Amino acid sequence: MDHLASLRLFVRVVERGSFTAAAADQGVPRSTATEAIRQLEARLGARLLDRTTRHVAPTPDGALYYQRCLAILADLDDAESALRDSEPHGPLRIDAPGLLTRTFILPALPRFLCRYPRIAIQFGQSDRLVDLVREGVDCAIRVGTLADSDLILRRLGTIDEVTVASPAYLERHGIPGSIDDLQGHEMVGFVSSRTGEATPLEFSVGGVLREIRLPMRVSANHSDTTADLARRGFGLVQAPRYRFLAELEAGTLVEILPGFPPSPTQLSALFPQSRQSAPRLRVFLDLVAEIFEGAAL
Secondary structure, eight states, rough: OOHHHHHHHHHHHHHHHHHHHHHHTSSSSSHHHHHHHHHHHHHHTSSOOOEOOOOOOOOOOHHHHHHHHHHHHHHHHHHHHHHHHOOOOEEEEEOOHHHHHIIIIIGGHHHHHHTTEEEEEEEOOOOOOOOHHHHOOOOOEEOOOOOOSSSSEEEEEOOOEEEEEOOOHHHOOOSSSSGGTTTTTOOOOEBBBSSSSBBBBBEEEEEEEEOOOOHHHSSESSSSHHHHHHTTTSSSSEEGGGGGHHHHHHHHSEOOOTTTTTEEEEEEEEOGGTTTTHHHHHHHHHHHHHHHSOOOO
């Protein structure tokens, strides 16, 4: 294995925390990957990786070397892309909420894949926090406020939120006309994967955002489940308006307190530093930005 290939392999071992996964990503046997890293360490006269039976992690020297390798490989990729007229190609692993993917991204996918026939996309769909580097994900599209991280963030826009309940629930509890009328109501709890707690409801009152926690008898940590619980009459729920468009039009869900809307939610793309120079990711992010710029959110 040449020196450049060894650097790319080393970066993947650090990111994946596994020789086996990194070797699979690079299309080489695990034994080849192990020997290449051994030779790289011998060449540098430094131990780059701490190995255990379950995990591989960089040593302090390895962590510094990893950052330098990222910069070198990014510069090299940029230089090669500028000098050759080659179309973006290769696999992309994208993690995004399922409904958002189905509603906005999939309709535009045929046009995108026709334009870039050498790109292959694998979608993962979850509400949980995903370790992009460790799990080999190129990009995550996320809704909401994001914690600080070493990932690069690209803002895609904002999404209108709505408060809804089922007609059966409102028949039992009444339709609130003001924030004070929420006393005696219940909410369906959405449990944040980041905090482990149910997220409070939000209402804009006179330009000021108020958070209100209502009693809840049921909660879930997945947005599809909380939406279904609301449809079944278990309480109030807040979610992006696009999620409930069909039900609101059909009357199977009712918007409440429209004069006191939740604050819009940020929509962002997150990706590791090591992916920012990949042409296939750049063109995909351009597609997603175009989609949400023109979407009725």
